[in-house]
Amino acid sequence: MPLDLAEVHQIIQIDSELNKIRDYDMLLERILFEARRVVNADAGSIYVKEADQIAIKYAQNDTKQKRLLPGEKEVYPLFKIPIDDKSISGYVAMTGESLRLDDVYHLPEGCPFSYTTKYDEESNYKTTSMLTVPLKTQNNNVLGVIQIINGRDKDGNVVAFTKDDEALVSHFASNATVALQRAYMTRAMIIRMIRMAELRDPKETGAHVNRVAGYSGEIYEHWAYKQGLPAKEIAKNKDSFKLAAMLHDVGKVAISDLILKKPARFTPEEYKIMQTHTWAGARLFDDPQSDLDGIAADVALTHHDAWDGSGYPGWVDPATGEAQKVDAEGKVLPRKGEEISVYGRIVAVADVFDALISSRVYKQAWTEEKVLEEMQSMSGTKFDPEILNIFFEIYPRIQQIRQRYPDLSHE
């Protein structure tokens, strides 16, 4: 069935919006949101293909969201499904064809797949109608699957999806796939930059930077929400900030291997050199036109500055490495409190937490409880107390990000 003009217009508009999003995770979340919106669906999830499985990346559910307090986000289980004909989404990933089901509790006869009621039971939610569409590239590569649940009529009653709905979401999915491939490339380029830094410092792994970016984005979102920033501005800043957070230690490319890989403690001189990775990183991002560059420079420069002024590098000019502000004895003045950009204050919390909780850093891993105690003890000294409070408030989301980006065994 042909789409009407208003629908085509809506899709083109969403398409151009999607093309502005650079961060891969944010794009997935937005694609799911828009796919649900075009057909007025209550819930849905989005999956990405990983080897011979599909992994859930985001789940949204208006009904469950209404049960939460404002600003709260649902924490849903993360799982993977084999690509085969046993499950609905596995089947769609396998065949590359969309699938429209009126009632998953009464599947048409002869279906090879079945519907698992476990998640409905656990969350006290009833899934009925379901539209499952592959995210397929032009050369028929399935990148993932969008699953839209419970269509609603204008009174909010659950209804079946129509053939038109299916056409609309399929059309939308093919545009979304293009945006997704582009965001994937951007992330791949950034990961490559990070690999370069990682070659220098084995502690900066891909999983670590993905986690730090994830924690930072969530902390920022909640902080900005509390500040009353408009939703559009929050989304735009969060997008740039997540990429910037990934690059927090990229200045380590400028530090000698002899120092970075030194197994013993640094001498005071070596420590001084190590500290230059902050402004050396900031120097890489000097395009004043780009908001991403602005935030990336802030993060690289200030992620080791401390709330009470005990951190580094303080008031240094990234272009030259020379002091911008000095005390009576000519020593660089520290940056403290809100002199440190909020982006730097957030990454400080995210980066230290991830280092403490990851067993690589200490021979004997600390328990989660001990790590959280240690974090709390740095409130008002190393960390901005307000940012640290937000970190604790959204801790379930932080744990979920840890789960999403586990350390690979060879790391």
Ligand SMILES: [Fe+2]
């Ligand atoms: Fe650093």
Ligand SMILES: [Fe+2]
């Ligand atoms: Fe780090």
